[in-house]
Amino acid sequence: MSARRRRDGGVVVIGLGRFGCHLASSLTQLGHEVLAVDRNPDRVQKWSPYLDRVVQADSTEEGTLRQLGLADFGRVVVAIGASVEASVLTVLALAELGGPEIWARATSDQHARILESVGARHVIFPEAETGERVAHLIVSRMLDYIEFGDDFAIAKVRVPQSLVGRSLRDLGPIDRYGVMVVGAKLPGQPFRYAAPEMVLAPGSILIVEGSIGQVQAFAALA
Incomplete structure (x- = not known):
């Protein structure tokens, strides 16, 4: 898929926990190209047959995200919930790319404020909502x-x-x-x-x- 089409319709989902995997599956069913990223090899192996592209990578590293072509996507969802540190560092790395619109999952009001301060444009509370x-x-x-x-x-x-x-x-x-x-x-x-x-x-x-x-x-x- 071209960079322009990725920006128009592609979505990156980082973190394939319960929320992230359901989000990625729903986006795929809606006809969007989905690039899923998770550092856990078991999750990557589990979801590879069901999603367009699943990659094992450390999302907290800006260089890694750049190599994966995330700057070409219009939207990225940081669905990490188990580690606040990894969530914040991932949003910070994405913000350094300067390209995609960043959506991020928060687990508390304090977490949400930090995510917004480092570059998240939209903060969501899936469990609370x-x-x-x-x-x-x-x-x-x-x-x-x-x-x-x-x-x-x-x-x-x-x-x-x-x-x-x-x-x-x-x-x-x-x-x-x-x-x-x-x-x-x-x-x-x-x-x-x-x-x-x-x-x-x-x-x-x-x-x-x-x-x-x-x-x-x-x-x-x-």
């Missing part, structure tokens, strides 16, 4: 949930039985419940974007958006 999301799903009737910050969320919910057979125009969900119905899907049918004349059919799955509390309250109607 997953735990918070699952907690919301456990204690509510939402089927799925994405929080965007500032008390705003999009959720997938079953249509409440009390609302079946009524149109969105008649219901006025924004005025009555504080949520906007984005669309609906019946089993075996394609997703339909919402319109005022849409009638909520039994068995529908709705996509709604609003504040976290309002979305949860609407889901509870089911």
Whole structure:
């Protein structure tokens, strides 16, 4: 693959622990070229049959990263979680390359601040974000949930039985419940974007958006 195509669509994943291997697999399934890097030979051998290219290397060395051609990639994800030192040194080495956009996994707020200070553009907390999301799903009737910050969320919910057979125009969900119905899907049918004349059919799955509390309250109607 050319350097330009790598920059446009290629992604480097450094660290093939539980988070890194799932991320690399998902990116591959989405059609992106993935270069995976890990210093553990057992992990490299394990994932070589499933990913485009897996390399055993010390990611904390700038020269090694340069030899691997990481400067030609547009995005690099540092998924190292077991060693804060290796994570920080890897981000620092990547920053010295001056090329890729750096995403980095953090295990604490202090770790995140250090990563940002040495060059990470995006810092992610996969365990914390997953735990918070699952907690919301456990204690509510939402089927799925994405929080965007500032008390705003999009959720997938079953249509409440009390609302079946009524149109969105008649219901006025924004005025009555504080949520906007984005669309609906019946089993075996394609997703339909919402319109005022849409009638909520039994068995529908709705996509709604609003504040976290309002979305949860609407889901509870089911």
